[in-house]
Structure formats: structure tokens, C-alpha cells
Amino acid sequence: MRPVPLRRVLTVLVLAALLLGCGGDSSSARPAAQAGAAKQGGRFDGARAFAFLERQVRLGPRPAGSAASHRLARLIRARLPHGRFEAVPGHPGLRNVVGRLPGRGPAILLAAHYDTKDTPEGFVGAEDGAGGTAAVLEIARVLRHTPRPAKAREVRFALFDGEECPGTDDSDFLACGVRGSRAYADAHARDLGAMVLLDFVAQKDLSIPRDASSDVRLWAKLRAAARAVGSQRAFPDAVQGAVQDDHTPFLEAGVPAIDLIDFDFACWHQLCDDLSAVSERSLDLSGEAVLELVRRLRAEATPR
Numbered sequence: 001m002r003p004v005p006l007r008r009v010l011t012v013l014v015l016a017a018l019l020l021g022c023g024g025d026s027s028s029a030r031p032a033a034q035a036g037a038a039k040q041g042g043r044f045d046g047a048r049a050f051a052f053l054e055r056q057v058r059l060g061p062r063p064a065g066s067a068a069s070h071r072l073a074r075l076i077r078a079r080l081p082h083g084r085f086e087a088v089p090g091h092p093g094l095r096n097v098v099g100r101l102p103g104r105g106p107a108i109l110l111a112a113h114y115d116t117k118d119t120p121e122g123f124v125g126a127e128d129g130a131g132g133t134a135a136v137l138e139i140a141r142v143l144r145h146t147p148r149p150a151k152a153r154e155v156r157f158a159l160f161d162g163e164e165c166p167g168t169d170d171s172d173f174l175a176c177g178v179r180g181s182r183a184y185a186d187a188h189a190r191d192l193g194a195m196v197l198l199d200f201v202a203q204k205d206l207s208i209p210r211d212a213s214s215d216v217r218l219w220a221k222l223r224a225a226a227r228a229v230g231s232q233r234a235f236p237d238a239v240q241g242a243v244q245d246d247h248t249p250f251l252e253a254g255v256p257a258i259d260l261i262d263f264d265f266a267c268w269h270q271l272c273d274d275l276s277a278v279s280e281r282s283l284d285l286s287g288e289a290v291l292e293l294v295r296r297l298r299a300e301a302t303p304r
Helices: 016-022 046-058 067-079 124-144 179-189 215-228 249-251 280-299
Strands: 084-087 095-101 104-113 151-160 192-200 257-261
Touching: 046 067, 046 124, 046 280, 067 084, 067 124, 067 151, 084 179, 095 124, 095 179, 104 124, 104 179, 104 280, 124 151, 124 192, 124 280, 151 179, 151 280, 179 192, 179 249, 192 215, 192 280, 215 257, 215 280
Parallel strands: 104 151, 104 192, 192 257
Antiparallel strands: 084 095, 095 151
16 A cells, blocks of 8 residues: 555544543443444454464565465465455466355445565565454454344455555556455446455554545444444544555445555554554454444445
């Protein structure tokens, strides 16, 4: 992913009244796993998700097309409902890993990228790659083992390959990166009613403002879901500048899409993006909110 110029110009301070009304520190609020999940029949297991984050990191660097990336892709496929590979046309060796839970259309797409930046120093991407991937798989596990509501919408899962540009030149990111997500959007955007991208969702001191390009109405639904499960601290009422990321091809195709990315992350594409940069608590906060959002979207009568 890449920030557009002046991405912080649009930042809005969190409203003090909202913080007071919602309880700004979720450590004193209801645990995220308890609020809405019990009555729905399943919860996001932060410990399980974090264990898979750690497993990805133990594979070492996982740049697109590498042997380690292919090993991870097989692990992902085995964990997704109806998991399978989709080739990325024009990019031999790259493949998205996709799955689905049946339902009516238009579908909800939950996505992350599983490749890491191919720096010569050995970047392992605990946050940038592993965090979002772990969260998507845990949400898929919960939904897979929860009875499907009547007339529920279809949920699709996609772990994109080739999000990162090869090499160190990211100056034309939308041309050299987002290869897997662009291929998926080209093939499937017409079937989708919403796209939720999990990118930087596990870093310590997590605080995810809305990316300025993210769909406003869908983001409002995410914040409402976060409040319902006690994760509101992780989603302040603030806006950061637009970020070019795997959600961009979907926005270009007219699909309402949001990007969960805390771009204040100091270790972006740095070797310090290792296990010391992430926390199980952060992954639980973001994962529980997105799980609740997907549950609500599945029950909606209309896409918007």
C-alpha cells in the first residue's frame, strides 16, 4: 500500500464528546469478544488468530511467488471454506487464495494480502501481511461454524498475492502493486455489494481512522459494529489521507470498499515489523469489530 501525497492533511481530531459517550478506553469496557458474539453463536478468538500470525512470521520473508509464499498459500487454502487458488493473469507464479460461504447476492468480500515486501534484508511482515491474513482466516472459521441465518448474503474471502511492488521502487504503486486484488476485481466486482480490506490491524496501540478514500457509509457501519462489541477505541472518529491499497481497484469498479489500515505504523517496510510490533489484543479488537460488521451486512436486505 502507498499513501497519496499529503495524506495527513485531512486528519480530524477525535470528538471528545463521542469518546466520553462511547468509553474511549476499551480496556475498561466490555471485552470485545463478549458483547455481541455470544448471542450470535461464535466469537473471534484473538489467541487463535495471533498463533497463525506467529506461524506466518516463522516462515520468514514471503514475497510474491516465493517458495515460502506458496507454502503459506497452501496453509491458507486449507483453512478457508471451499478454499481454492485463483491465478493472477499476466503474473506467472502468483495466485490468490479464495473461499466462500454460500448465500444470496450481492456478496460481501473480506480480504487481506498475504505476500510481504521483498527487501534484501529479510522483511517478515508481522503487521504488513500476517496480521490481516490471520484476522480474515479467524473470521472465516467463526462464520463457517455458525449456523447461517435465513436469506443471509454470500460471504467471500480473498487473500491477495502480489500486493507489494517487486523491488524497492513504489513510485507508481498502482501499476506495480495490487496485482492480485486488481485481477480479482476485474473478474468478480460485478458480483459484490461491499468489500472490507484488513491491512494494518494488529499493531500495538492500534488506532484506525478512516482512510479518506474508504466508503463513508460502510465505514460508519464498521464503527457502529465496533461500538457494539467494545472495540470503539480502535476506530476513532477521525480521517487520514487517502491510501492506495488493495481496496482501490474495487472502488474504481464502483464497489463500496473500506481499508482498515493504521498508517501511523512506524515500522512500515522496516525490519522492526516483527512480533515485537504487534499484539494479540489489537488483533482481537479489530477482528471482533469486523466479524460483527460482516454479521450485520449478511442480514441486510439491500447492499447499502
